Amino acid sequence: MLNRTMVITLERFILEQEALQPDDRGELTNLLYDIALGAKLIASQIRRAGLVNIVGTAAAVNVQGEEQQKLDVYANETLQNALNHTGRVCAMASEEDEGLIPIPAGYSPGRYAVMFDPLDGSSNIDVNAPVGTIFAITHRLSSEGQGTERDVLQPGTELVAAGYVIYGSSVMMVYSTGNGVHGFTLDPTIGEFLLSHENITTPRTGKYYSVNESNFGRWSSAVQRAVRGFHGDDPARIKGKNSRYIGSLVADFHRNLIAGGVYLYPADLKNVHGKLRLLYECNPMAFLAEAAGGKATDGSRRILEIQPTSLHQRTPLVIGSAEDVDYVSTVIAEIEGRP
Numbered sequence: 001m002l003n004r005t006m007v008i009t010l011e012r013f014i015l016e017q018e019a020l021q022p023d024d025r026g027e028l029t030n031l032l033y034d035i036a037l038g039a040k041l042i043a044s045q046i047r048r049a050g051l052v053n054i055v056g057t058a059a060a061v062n063v064q065g066e067e068q069q070k071l072d073v074y075a076n077e078t079l080q081n082a083l084n085h086t087g088r089v090c091a092m093a094s095e096e097d098e099g100l101i102p103i104p105a106g107y108s109p110g111r112y113a114v115m116f117d118p119l120d121g122s123s124n125i126d127v128n129a130p131v132g133t134i135f136a137i138t139h140r141l142s143s144e145g146q147g148t149e150r151d152v153l154q155p156g157t158e159l160v161a162a163g164y165v166i167y168g169s170s171v172m173m174v175y176s177t178g179n180g181v182h183g184f185t186l187d188p189t190i191g192e193f194l195l196s197h198e199n200i201t202t203p204r205t206g207k208y209y210s211v212n213e214s215n216f217g218r219w220s221s222a223v224q225r226a227v228r229g230f231h232g233d234d235p236a237r238i239k240g241k242n243s244r245y246i247g248s249l250v251a252d253f254h255r256n257l258i259a260g261g262v263y264l265y266p267a268d269l270k271n272v273h274g275k276l277r278l279l280y281e282c283n284p285m286a287f288l289a290e291a292a293g294g295k296a297t298d299g300s301r302r303i304l305e306i307q308p309t310s311l312h313q314r315t316p317l318v319i320g321s322a323e324d325v326d327y328v329s330t331v332i333a334e335i336e337g338r339p
């Protein structure tokens with residue numbers, strides 16, 4: 001008989017998954033749990049944002065030259081504090097910090113390096129639209145002591161886990177260790193993430209395309225042609241799609257992951273290397289997209305195979321349902337005269 005009181009918590013699920021990865025000695029499980037704790041703290045601040053006068057800019061400018069929101073600062077500190085004392089992490093890199101974040105004196109560095117965008121889509125905070133936290137985890141390459149840039153500048157093929165937390169109408173954590181993509185919804189009454197979406201697979205082709213079309217006139221003609229295909233101008237090869245763009249990568253990616261679709265942030269005349277960061281946004285999302293049966297490219301190359309050369313490197317991104325991502329690569333190759 002069905003046990004109607006049985007729920008699967010994040011902790012239980014990742015412990016059971018750990019049996020599939022015996023070399024990790026429980027550390028990866030605990031590391032994911034540390035991130036979940038940080039996310040719960042961030043979620044609770046976001047919920048109170050309008051109440052505690054925390055909305056608005058923190059009168060600081062981050063390394064990307066963007067205004068930092070107060071919640072960006074809070075989220076960044078919270079994640080670092082959730083990770084830096086555990087003995088599991090040798091170094092962290094955050095979209096909000098210029099350099100590598102060392103482990104504070106008095107704590108031992110561990111076996112993993114963690115990269116994160118603590119509060120993605122933060123321009124949406126003041127208007128109550130969904131934002132998220134994105135993370136990626138690698139094994140360290142250096143042998144001991146504090147981690148080095150080499151530990152974080154690894155291609156996405158080397159990730160051991162990645163995921164995001166979406167702070168939307170509900171709070172969800174979605175992660176993969178390469179073995180399926182699993183989603184957990186936070187039950188606020190008990191403060192636990194409960195398994196709600198096991199083994200998410202993304203449709204081969206999707207209903208939606210998501211891109212900031214105000215940049216249309218600044219894209220290459222190849223990208224313009226591909227997006228026109230999504231408008232319905234190339235019916236022999238691709239069915240027209242519905243447009244959906246929140247302008248919050250986590251939210252746009254999450255919708256397309258579940259419903260099927262493609263998100264693009266191509267290079268344009270203002271953002272000549274694209275806007276999104278390889279380490280904190282593109283690699284973790286590409287890892288998830290592939291684990292769910294989708295794809296991610298920069299328009300031609302597979303995102304996960306790009307060798308990062310600097311902490312804040314940007315790349316164009318085309319990500320989502322495999323056939324839709326392939327369509328963009330095909331059109332770009334044709335127009336650029338590549339095989």
Ligand code: FDP
Pocket residue numbers: 119120121122123124212247248249250252275276277281
């Ligand atoms: P934001 O600047 O609000 O942090 O990475 C940044 C990001 O948001 C993504 O989440 C989002 O998809 C994109 O930028 C939106 O950029 P545009 O406003 O240029 O469309």
